[in-house]
Amino acid sequence: MGLITLNTNQVLHKSGDKVETLEIVVKGSVSVIMEGESIVVGVGGILGAPEHPGAEYVYTYTALEETSVFSYPFTSIDDIFKIIASNPKISPILAAQTVKIAVLSLDKYNEDFEKILAEYNQLDIDLADYPMMAVSVGMDVEDFPELEDIEPPVRTQALSDWQEKFYRTLNDNEEIMKKTCYARSADISNGFIMYALEAISFTAACREQLAEYKREFQRQTNKFRSAMQLIRAKSDDMKRNGAEGEATHIDIKDALNTILQYADADETSTENFRSIIMEFKNTKNRYDTSDESRALRRSVAKDYYTIYTSAFLRSLSDSSIPSEVMMFLMFGFVDEELAGLENTRQLYALMKTYKPDPEGRVVTVYEWLKKVYSMELEPSRNEFDEDYFTALRTLKTSGDITEDQMEMMKTDPLERLKFEIKNLLALGNRMSFGRPSMFVPVFDQENVIRPLDVAYVNTEKINDFYKYIRSIDFSLFCRQSIFSDPEIGVTQAFIDEDVTPYMILMPNMGSRASLWQEIEGKKRSTPARFIISIFNTETFEDVMIRLCGEFRWEMCKTIQGVHWNDVTDPSLTSMYCDYLQFYKKNHSLSTEMKEKLRTDLKKFNNNYKNLFVSEYMCYIKFEANQSPRLNKISREIIFTYCPFSAELREKFADNPQYGELIKKYTAHINGLIRPISNMIRRIQNDGFEVPQVLKDQYEYLKK
The missing domain is CATH 1.20.120 (Four Helix Bundle (Hemerythrin (Met), subunit A))
Structure with a gap:
């Protein structure tokens, strides 16, 4: 009892708590809320008088600003007069x-x-x-x-x-x-x-x-309103579209109800989500660092993925998904007021004009989940780096599921979907957002710090970047495998196959792209899985180059296994780790270079991977444009394992920093081309058709 100081948005009493005190407001103001409706009580107001001592609070009392209240015991109605008289x-x-x-x-x-x-x-x-x-x-x-x-x-x-x-x-x-x-x-x-x-x-x-x-x-x-809401949403879609399906008018209203009615999730999750979105939308300081605001942001995510799962499952059998629902599935949009009118219109336009990647490698998270649900692809790894089947075995070992349940879950599309939503969508969404403590999964205009059309990451943008990065680091996505065909006399040939990764566009406006996994299961020839916010707030090129550097490092570790930092088995990671570990004894580095390395290592907390990613960015952005940034040792290691394309090597032939490196690399490549060329010639002389993989390998080596 006594004087209590409340911060902005701090809850004094919550509906459902036990009534034990009565308060008088001595500074600031308090919102008294029931069923989402509120009245504001200022200085001199008595809080809790309509409540019943010993029962549960009917109202929720929340400070609207820095507020002070004086609290008194409240055990019976007679206490009210005693408090007033005092x-x-x-x-x-x-x-x-x-x-x-x-x-x-x-x-x-x-x-x-x-x-x-x-x-x-x-x-x-x-x-x-x-x-x-x-x-x-x-x-x-x-x-x-x-x-x-x-x-x-x-x-x-x-x-x-x-x-x-x-x-x-x-x-x-x-x-x-x-x-x-x-x-x-x-x-x-x-x-x-x-x-x-x-x-x-x-x-x-x-x-x-x-x-x-x-x-x-x-x-x-509820059932009738659900049906009517969907009918209106589909009717509105028909009105918004012109004869050729182009957006002619955008007037989205009551989107949250449309989404919730469409999802038709359990009543508790639906009402909780509706209530928390209304509270979140009406809270001005929803991104401050107070405990109440943090709890509010966490609450938004609590039922979001339940609603998302229900809406996703229903959409699979719906040929005319309402625009509001598709915006929810693609962008995390839930409410036109929370998103803002202009942003809502832009989201609608982007949703309507979205074109899937013909190759299927750049996908929205909605498209990705459809691939997983249809069992076209295996679910992604979880936060413990376990794939779906390993995670199931872990559950069985711990006694959470039986052998029969494990076998059933292996091929159950719904269980696979839930695993992917819990891991890739929920965790990846937070990771790509870039500010975990501020994360909310819903689209909020407060997070729009760049124009949507500028921040928007689509298929064309990703594929254009892939074209750009391959023009410099041509072997970035290549995996080596072995080809053999005894019938034509080929017992063993090493083949480099370019495997374009999947890029999954996460439904948020964030600042990060991340490598989720390098390969699927244990198959080294499977595509990597990248994630990036569908609206990127940072410089797109920098984010992507950083991602490629991270991929280079992690892919090398995967291929090398336990020998990833063993210098007796040369590789990008082992040579780079050796270089950083013993740089102080390296006579090829000047005192200034060693001092710079010491500073860089301190900057990256002695994390060799992060320092490599930083230098890889310099390699792609500056060194490739003949603007030296790296020291001699770092340049040699990165060029050896991430060589420039033939066009750049020809351009750099007379460059003093790269001349000797290019000659050495050219001799190495000629040594690889010769046996492939001889193999092709022998197959032709024997009257057989040359396999396409050998032709492709020959062209690849010429790059």
């Missing part, structure tokens, strides 16, 4: 504020009643329009017998006419009453306060009764 000096302020709250409560009750009455009247209109609208969008007309017993809401008169006029007049003449009446005697003020609190309690009881009617009304009409 504050005679501020009784005029208490009286004025309590009368104001009585009027605000009455206004809120009237407002709530008009809203639910409008919903009831709209239900009659929708029932009349439903059959024709359903037919017009190609949906079956259903029966809704549960709607037959719904009665209209009844307005309970919380206060008589004279009481209502009495309190409104007192409130309209607040200043006069404080000076001429309330200030005369604490007993007079206390009398007004107790009567006003009684009026507040009556009104609160009426609001609770109306809230109960609203909950039952929504439960009974």
Whole structure:
């Protein structure tokens, strides 16, 4: 008990907590919320008076700014008068504020009643329009017998006419009453306060009764409203599209309800998500560092993926997915007010004009999940670097599932989907966002720090980058395998195959791209899996080059296995680790170079991989443009294992930094080309057709 200081958005009491105290606001203001509707209580307001001691709070009390309240024990109704009587000096302020709250409560009750009455009247209109609208969008007309017993809401008169006029007049003449009446005697003020609190309690009881009617009304009409919401969404889509399907008008309204009705998830998740999005949207300081704001951001993600899963599954059998739902699946869009009108229009336009990658290697997360669900691809690894089947064996070993359950789950599309959503989507979404403590999975205009059309990452942008990076580091995505065909006399030939990675566009506006896994399972010839925010807030080229450097390092570690840092088995990682570990003894490095290396290692916390990625960026951005940034040893290692393309090598032939490296590399390549060329010639002389893989390898080596 005593004085309590509250930060902005800090919750004093939450609906469902036990009622044990009563508070008087001495500084700031508090929002009193029930069913998403609120009134604001300022200095002098009494908090908790309509509640019942020992019961659960009906309302939630949240500080709107830096606020102070004085707390008192609240064990019975008699405590209210004791508290009021113990504050005679501020009784005029208490009286004025309590009368104001009585009027605000009455206004809120009237407002709530008009809203639910409008919903009831709209239900009659929708029932009349439903059959024709359903037919017009190609949906079956259903029966809704549960709607037959719904009665209209009844307005309970919380206060008589004279009481209502009495309190409104007192409130309209607040200043006069404080000076001429309330200030005369604490007993007079206390009398007004107790009567006003009684009026507040009556009104609160009426609001609770109306809230109960609203909950039952929504439960009974939920199925019909779900059907009607989808019909409207599909009808609106038809209106938005011109004759050739181009967007002509964008006027998205009530997107959250459309998405929730479409998803048709369990009632608890649906209502929790609806409630938390409304609270999140109405919280101004939702990205500050307070515990309440952190908890609010975490709450947004709690049911998001349940809704996402339900909407995804329904979309698989729907040939005309509502635009709001597709924007949700592609971009994390949930509410037009949260996203902002202009952003909503741009998201709609981007969704409508999106073109899938013909090669299927650049995909939205929605397209990716469809591949996993259809068992076209295996689920991705989890946070413990376990693939799907390893994770199942771990569950079986720990006793969480049986042998039969494990066998069933191996081929169950839904279980595979849940695994992918829990791991790749949920974890990858947070990772690509770039600021984990600030992460929310929903699209929020607060996070839009670059124009959407500039930040947008599409298929063309990714493929153009691949073309650019291959023009420099041509062997970046190559994997080596062995080809043999005894029938034509080929016992063994090493083949380099270019394997373009999958790029999965995560539904957020973030700053990072990341390598999720280098290969699928243990097959080294399978594509890597990259993730990147579909809206990138950083310089796209830098983000992608950094990603490629990370891929170079991790792919080498995967290929080398336990020998990845063993210098007796030369590789990119082993040579680079050896160079950094013993740089102080390297006589090829000057004192200045050693000092720079010492500083760089300190900057990257002695993380060799991160330093390599940094130098790889310099190699691609600057060294490839004849602007030296690397020292002699680093340049030699990176060029040896990440050589420039033939075009650049020819251009750099006379460059003093690269001349000798290029000669050495050319001799090495000629040594590889010769046996392939001889093999092709021998096959032709024997009258056989040369396999395409050998032709491709010959052309690859010439690059």
